[in-house]
Amino acid sequence: MADSRSKALEFAKQNRGRFLDELKELVAIPSISADSAHKSDIKRASEWLEAKLKALGFENVKSMDTGGHPIVYGDWMKAGAKAPTMLVYGHYDVQPPDPLELWESKPFEAVKKGDYLVGRGTSDMKGQVIASLAAVESALTAGEVPVNIKWMIEGEEEMGSGSMADFIRANSKTFASDFALNPDAGMLAADQPTLTYGLRGLAYFEIHLTGPDKDLHSGYYGGTVRNPGNELARLISGMHDEHNRVTLPGFYDSVRNLDDEERAEFKRVPHASDSDYIRAAGVTELWGEEGYTAFERATARPTLEVNGILCGYTGEGPKTVLPSKAMAKVSCRLVADQSPKQVEQQMMAYVKEHCHPAVKCEVKMISDGDPAISERDSRPMKAMDKALEAIWGKKAIYRREGGTISAVAYMQKILGAECVNTGFGLPDDLIHSPNEHMHLPTWEKGVDALIHFIYNLGET
Secondary structure (H helix, E strand, O other): HHHHHHHHHHHHHHHHHHHHHHHHHHHHHOEEEHHHHHHHHHHHHHHHHHHHHHHHOOEEEEOOOOOOOEEEEEOOOOOOOOOEEEEEEEEEEEEOOHHHHHHOOOOOOOOEOOEEEEOOOOOOOHHHEEEEHHEEEEHHHOOOOOEEEEEEEEOHHHHHOOOOOHHHHHHHOOOOOOEEOOOOOOOEEOOEEEEEEEEEEEEEEEEEEEEOOOOOOOHHHHOOOHHHHHHHHHHHHHHEOOOOEEEOOOOOOOOOOOHHHHHHHHHOOOOOOOHHHHHHHHOOOOOOOOOOHHHHHHOOOOOEEEEEEOOOOOOOOOOOOEOEEEEEEEEEEEEEOOHHHHHHHHHHHHHHHHOOOOEEEEEEEEEEEEEEEOOOOOOHHHHHHHHHHHHHOOOOOEEEEEOOOOHHHHHHHHHHOOOEEOOEEEOOOOOOOOEEEEEEEHHHHHHHHHHHHHHHHHOO
16 A cells, blocks of 8 residues: 555656646636526536546546536445545536636636646636546556545535535435545645634525615605614614624524634634734724634634615715615524524524514525534544645644535535545635636645545555
């Protein structure tokens, strides 16, 4: 096995140029999932991945119909029944490149600039998919591989993975595995390997208020009827108490508290002090739930935030109107062991209790995702920890992440697969923004780390 590991690492070294060319090929396909005009590009990207898996010797390769964009599947089960089975997750869809005028090069023509490859999807997450493919190819070429491998590469992650849950339930036997590898989590810095064991969930709402049956003249009717704008402001302002805690009934009842070991580990995270947050956010002071640092609040505590408000006249100049309707978009980030459905009921209960009966109130949950948390001392997590240390020469930092990757929770809850969240994107990669880029030296180290990870899984 040691000889196979060395051969795989050497193969990766000799083929870095080809791996980079393959990344450029995949980036060149504008697989924008949210834009129906790019449906054919979504198909092209899935077909590109199918062809790659077939070329590597994977079996049962296919693009599976989800009801939305397809999921690319393939399996290699030649390690034997006693070997563990790893499910490699990824997504081939990308965000729209807008605003185009801010790009310094064409978004779908990946350009190498010094140590960086610039283009949409280079970091999020086509670069991570190609790194995983490169590591697996290197191991397969070297000979003995101690793990069975399956792939699940979706095309809807940038849309919230709306088809994923039902699809996994319907195909749970196909995707059955001992654990999953998700290389979509990223690193804290180029010199700091990172393992993400917690991801927050999401419950995203629209709150609609309706008062009079039409807009009214504020001189004639102001002070005589309830203004939906005023009522909405009152509702929102009451969603936090004097300690900045969310007031939805039962909101914290199922929240898993941070333990002392986690809080101590968080102190190792670079650029995560309160002063760092003040500087990065461009504000003069911080706000949030009392008793926690900014990093803890942003990654490991549940939150409620207003994302947008629509009410009345907002054009140039005055229009003295009392609006008929008001609407707010409100998102809650959730932590283990909360659930979006649970929080939906809490939001509805809060609005029902506090909305005046003279105003009609409606709550719509328009997007959701379950939180996920992985065991820090699982065998796969330890194998990745050891792999990262072998390449970077230092211990990985264990962290929680403030964002949401819905597929991770689905793999855990539906498949029962423990998930290792890693990746080699950096905080300044400008993902979702113009001039997205991947730091190539870190990406190349990532390929080698994934090779070590594969072979570490074969060790007792």
